[in-house]
Amino acid sequence: MAAQANVGGVKAVEAGTRGGWRMALPGSLWLVAFFLLPLVIMAIVSFMSLGARKTIVMPFTDANYQRVLSALYLPTIWDSVWISLVTTIICLLVGYPLAFFISTRKSQFARQLALFLVILPFWTNFVVRTYAMQTVLAREGVLNQILLSLGVIQNPLELLYTPGAVIIGLVYGYLPFMVLPIYATAERFDFKLVAAANDLGANDWQAIWRIIIPLTLPGVIAGFILVFIPCLGAFVTPELLGGTSTLMIGNLINSQFEESNYPRGSALSITLMALVMIALLLYVRFGTREQT
Amino acid sequence: MPEVAVDLRHIIKEFPGQRRDVTFRAVDDVSLEILEGEFFALLGPSGCGKTTMLRMIAGFELPTSGEILLRGKAMQDVPPFHRPVNTVFQDYALFPHMTVLQNVMFGLEMEGVKKAEASRRADEALDMVRLPQMADRKPRQLSGGQQQRVALARALVKRPQVLLLDEPLGALDLKLRKEMQIELAEMQDELGITFIFVTHDQEEALTMADRIAVMNGGKVLQVGTPEEIYDTPNSRFVADFIGETVFLPGLMAGKDGEFGWVQLDGVETKIKASLAATDIAENQSVTVAVRPEKINLFPIKGKVRYPDGSSDEASEYKTALLRDPDINLVEGIIKSANYIGTDTRYTVSVGGHDIVVRIQNYGLRSDTHFEPGQHVNVFWDAETVRILVQ
Ligand SMILES: Nc1ncnc2c1ncn2[C@@H]1O[C@H](COP(=O)(O)OP(=O)(O)OP(=O)(O)O)[C@@H](O)[C@H]1O
Numbered sequence: 001m002a003a004q005a006n007v008g009g010v011k012a013v014e015a016g017t018r019g020g021w022r023m024a025l026p027g028s029l030w031l032v033a034f035f036l037l038p039l040v041i042m043a044i045v046s047f048m049s050l051g052a053r054k055t056i057v058m059p060f061t062d063a064n065y066q067r068v069l070s071a072l073y074l075p076t077i078w079d080s081v082w083i084s085l086v087t088t089i090i091c092l093l094v095g096y097p098l099a100f101f102i103s104t105r106k107s108q109f110a111r112q113l114a115l116f117l118v119i120l121p122f123w124t125n126f127v128v129r130t131y132a133m134q135t136v137l138a139r140e141g142v143l144n145q146i147l148l149s150l151g152v153i154q155n156p157l158e159l160l161y162t163p164g165a166v167i168i169g170l171v172y173g174y175l176p177f178m179v180l181p182i183y184a185t186a187e188r189f190d191f192k193l194v195a196a197a198n199d200l201g202a203n204d205w206q207a208i209w210r211i212i213i214p215l216t217l218p219g220v221i222a223g224f225i226l227v228f229i230p231c232l233g234a235f236v237t238p239e240l241l242g243g244t245s246t247l248m249i250g251n252l253i254n255s256q257f258e259e260s261n262y263p264r265g266s267a268l269s270i271t272l273m274a275l276v277m278i279a280l281l282l283y284v285r286f287g288t289r290e291q292t
Numbered sequence: 293m294p295e296v297a298v299d300l301r302h303i304i305k306e307f308p309g310q311r312r313d314v315t316f317r318a319v320d321d322v323s324l325e326i327l328e329g330e331f332f333a334l335l336g337p338s339g340c341g342k343t344t345m346l347r348m349i350a351g352f353e354l355p356t357s358g359e360i361l362l363r364g365k366a367m368q369d370v371p372p373f374h375r376p377v378n379t380v381f382q383d384y385a386l387f388p389h390m391t392v393l394q395n396v397m398f399g400l401e402m403e404g405v406k407k408a409e410a411s412r413r414a415d416e417a418l419d420m421v422r423l424p425q426m427a428d429r430k431p432r433q434l435s436g437g438q439q440q441r442v443a444l445a446r447a448l449v450k451r452p453q454v455l456l457l458d459e460p461l462g463a464l465d466l467k468l469r470k471e472m473q474i475e476l477a478e479m480q481d482e483l484g485i486t487f488i489f490v491t492h493d494q495e496e497a498l499t500m501a502d503r504i505a506v507m508n509g510g511k512v513l514q515v516g517t518p519e520e521i522y523d524t525p526n527s528r529f530v531a532d533f534i535g536e537t538v539f540l541p542g543l544m545a546g547k548d549g550e551f552g553w554v555q556l557d558g559v560e561t562k563i564k565a566s567l568a569a570t571d572i573a574e575n576q577s578v579t580v581a582v583r584p585e586k587i588n589l590f591p592i593k594g595k596v597r598y599p600d601g602s603s604d605e606a607s608e609y610k611t612a613l614l615r616d617p618d619i620n621l622v623e624g625i626i627k628s629a630n631y632i633g634t635d636t637r638y639t640v641s642v643g644g645h646d647i648v649v650r651i652q653n654y655g656l657r658s659d660t661h662f663e664p665g666q667h668v669n670v671f672w673d674a675e676t677v678r679i680l681v682q
């Protein structure tokens with residue numbers, strides 16, 4: 001299997017070295033025009049100053065970054081990181097067993113149906129779904145009413161406009177991005193290896209820890225990145241569910257550009273990108289080590 | 293008397309069938325006693341329940357009914373990871389994310405053996421299977437035969453009371469397979485561990501095992517040493533599955549102790565042969581199982597030559613043979629002759645039955661050769677032929 005895959009890979013690489021660059025040309029031009037160029041512009045702007053009537057003027061300065069890393073913005077950046085981290089961990093704790101549960105269903109129909117249900121929310125616009133979440137979490141919302149009628153709580157909970165609400169909204173929105181890559185590795189997992197581990201004296205926990213988790217780690221890491229990075233830049237969810245109490249970097253960037261403070265908005269954007277890069281570098285450093 | 297290592301008592305295993313109301317019996321009332329230090333082979337065609345038997349001994353499946361005892365201890369409530377058995381799986385099941393050494397160390401670590409000690413013992417085990425220089429490779433960087441050795445080392449390093457091997461040589465090419473057969477048998481001898489070896493290759497079972505259980509359709513048909521299984525099969529299936537056999541239909545004409553006489557259709561002489569079961573009644577239709585290499589031919593006219601070069605008149609030879617009451621002698625016509633090097637295979641027509649005969653080629657070819665169409669005397673010892681129930 002692996003050998004065949006290698007042979008295929010070699011062929012693909014050979015084909016790539018021949019006329020490959022011509023095929024990559026349109027895509028490259030697109031990326032240069034709409035990604036690299038704006039990025040460079042943004043990086044430059046982030047070092048410029050705001051002039052009269054919100055114009056962008058010289059001289060170059062690092063004042064914007066000093067501002068971003070000042071006591072005014074740093075707590076929000078920190079909030080963004082921990083909210084994203086907690087969201088990702090919850091997605092992992094929910095998504096990992098879920099993906100395994102789905103992948104171990106015997107009937108193919110059951111597996112496909114379950115996957116379909118996982119991605120079903122994508123059929124509705126994200127903003128609409130987040131508004132729906134607002135009505136679920138509101139003081140007179142569905143959740144409070146259910147909990148009240150069940151007698152679990154006596155007074156309605158203040159759920160909306162808290163970090164908790166943002167996390168719930170983000171988990172709801174990004175869970176499929178955790179489930180799908182884990183499912184892909186779980187589906188290929190060979191349960192005979194667990195039998196072999198048991199045979200060699202491993203109990204079920206040891207088998208999970210030493211065999212199942214290491215072999216599904218690539219899916220976990222992919223899911224982690226696919227959830228963590230968009231969460232860092234989230235802005236609709238904290239806007240609608242976090243209210244004024246919970247801001248994330250996305251909201252800051254949004255408000256800076258709304259106020260036409262392009263230099264500071266750019267500096268915030270570049271900072272966000274730096275955080276994402278750090279996450280990716282950690283992945284490259286630790287995540288790819290297993291796959292020699 | 294060696295002790296019983298594995299005691300299987302009336303094991304039945306049923307799986308849910310295609311429809312909900314029917315069950316499928318993969319193992320059907322199997323009772324076996326496997327002795328300490330024995331090399332025991334489970335032999336049978338694909339799907340006869342061999343793997344299921346092993347999985348029950350290892351603890352991956354529970355019998356629907358029946359008891360499994362290891363060294364006299366009931367295994368009913370013992371999970372796989374606490375059973376003193378280890379398995380070499382049909383497709384090895386090596387851990388792909390671990391190196392060869394880590395694979396072999398895994399079982400020791402689970403026992404709580406210290407890292408250094410585990411690593412030393414794993415090295416020893418790899419030495420034993422002659423793979424020391426591969427310790428740092430990943431399983432996928434090994435050939436099939438090397439992977440097989442790692443699987444073996446991984447199980448043996450635990451020093452189990454019983455080692456279960458599920459067609460471990462199935463994926464190897466013929467030459468490697470023969471080598472590994474010898475090595476495995478030697479290793480088993482050396483370690484004194486009880487081996488239960490599953491195979492569907494009768495030759496493999498015959499050459500390696502101390503005893504063989506022949507299975508079909510979830511049942512054990514016969515248990516015995518390779519010689520017993522080969523020479524005295526107790527059923528048509530066993531005779532057919534192991535070695536080459538020609539079956540001749542006939543009627544029981546009489547019996548005396550272990551022997552019986554069978555009237556073959558179209559053959560005047562009654563055939564004397566050993567009875568596979570004592571409860572075969574007279575006039576019952578039976579089948580006579582004949583092994584090609586147990587039959588001899590000599591010409592009706594002319595001389596009979598012996599391997600030492602001497603010779604006799606055919607008629608005198610015949611008279612001498614017939615003095616022995618255990619010799620069956622009939623006349624036949626050679627239908628075809630196939631020279632296959634060490635042997636020649638003849639098809640001889642005897643009263644309308646085709647009997648396959650294998651004659652060793654000694655001396656000059658002309659000494660022992662018969663031509664198609666030639667009339668020959670066909671004879672064999674009553675002991676070498678079995679009367680089986682139809
Ligand atoms: N989990 C299961 N569910 C249902 N049927 C099963 C299950 N496991 C085995 N069987 C059936 O039981 C029978 C015996 O299977 P088993 O794997 O023991 O055969 P085997 O003798 O090992 O064959 P092979 O030589 O092909 O490996 C087969 O008909 C198989 O389809």
Ligand SMILES: [Mg+2]
Nearest residue numbers: 342343382458
């Ligand atoms: Mg099998």
